[in-house]
Amino acid sequence: MKLKIPKPISAGIILSYKCSSQCKHCLYYSSPLWKGDWMEEELLTETLEILSTLVKRSSFLSFNYGVHLSGGEPFLNFELLLKAVKIAKKLKISPILVETNAVWCLREDLSLEKLRTLKEVGLDGILISVNPFLLEYVPFKRTKLAIDCASRIFSEGVLIYQEVFYHEFKRLNIEETLPLKNYLEKSGYGLYFAELLPMGRACYELSFLFKKYPPEVFFGKNCKAELLSPYHVHVDNYGNYLTGFCAGLSLGHITELKSLVEEGINLKKKPLLDLLLQDIKLFYQMAVKEFGYQPPEEGFISKCHLCLDIRRFLVSKGANFQELVPKEYYQVS
Ligand code: SF4
Structure with missing residues (x-):
């Protein structure tokens, strides 16, 4: 059976999973521990060419349109980031955005120079991450410097995500990094306003924040909405086409995207996707019956936690699903 997937409306390119931080909420398990493969220039060009024919253009600076450059931390390879912006500009993709954790913002003059260079070659805007998980790794004075410099270069083209934490950290006079535990003791807001998806590393590192349930609670749910969402899809540095923030689960290679849209995915070759599109119960039953999966007694915070736990188990058993x-996604911590 073949399943057609929708044309992407907005897309991100993960230039590498490598990051300076190891945030507890990271969907993509980014960290300094990754090998640090950066997207090859040839694949980057091909990816942008393909996306330019599919994603929606807009003059709005929104992640719901165009292409954003991401990671990991994309500024760790500034030359590649610059090349990506140049190629995207030539292809008339709009908007072209970048997201960053601001770790590189050590000196005002150098930060301004980098941002000015990116603007000159066509970058439309920048998203600067601010949240208590990142605060464990990036001194807040660097985040403030990044926002200040970016505002001077991009004015309205600066998105602070999440602004509530920017004001909160300023109110608390934070300058350096702060462990999550200390932040929670210090702040009245705590994590009340945190936009936190119960997926990726959060399933394990932040599970103490959530109530846990046995697998049966999630039976009857499927992942059509997430896996077939055309918004905010990602292409990673290996060309894997990822949707719905479901990291580690590829619908195919970017070079076959047009055929996935026009002719569909051959679900016989992607049996895990087939099961997840029907009912997570079927996915669970297959893992138990064919691979001997046993769920942990403490249960799961979400269906994505159950899904990820099974996928990690399958990879650890050497199961070979396309x-x-x-694979490194399942091996780094
Ligand atoms: S359960 Fe798995 S496939 Fe479904 S949305 Fe969550 S991570 Fe994606």
């Missing part, structure tokens, strides 16, 4: 890539 969808479960990159």
Whole structure:
């Protein structure tokens, strides 16, 4: 059976999973521990060419349109980031955005120079992450410097995500990094306003924040909405096409995207996707019956936690499913 997927409306390119931080909420398990493969220039060009024919253009600076450059931390390879912006501009993609954790913002003059260079080659705007999980790794004075410099270069083209934490950290006179535990003791807001998806690393590192349930609670749910969402899809540095923030689960290679849209995915070759599109119960039953999966007694915070736990188990057992890539996603902590 073949399943057609929708044309992407907005897309991000993960230039590498490598990051300076190891945030507890990271969907993509980014960290300094990754090998640090950066997207090859040839694949980057091909990816942008393909996306330019599909994603929606807009003059709004929104992640719901165009292409954003991401990671990991994309500024760790500034030359590649610059090349990506140049190529995207030539292809008339709009908007072209970048997201960053601001770790590189050490000196005002150098930060301004980098941002000015990106603007000159066509970058439309920048998203600067601010949240208590990142605060464990990036001194807040660097975040403030990044926002100040970016505002001077991009004015309205600066998105602070999440602004509530920017004001909160300023109110608390934070300058350096702060462990999550200390922040929670210090702040009245705590994590009340945190936009936190119960997926990726959060399933394990932040599970103490959530109530846990046995697998049966999630039976009857499927992942059509997430896996077939045309918004905010990602292409990673290996060319894997990822939707619905479901990291480590590829619908195919970017070079076959047009055929996935026009002719569909051959679900016989992607049996895990097939099961997840029907009912997570079927996915669970297959893992128990064919691979001996046993769920942990403490239960799961979400269906995505159950899904990820099974996928990690399958990879650890050497199960060879095309969808479960990159393998390193399942091996880094
Ligand atoms: S359960 Fe798995 S496939 Fe479904 S939305 Fe969550 S991570 Fe994606």
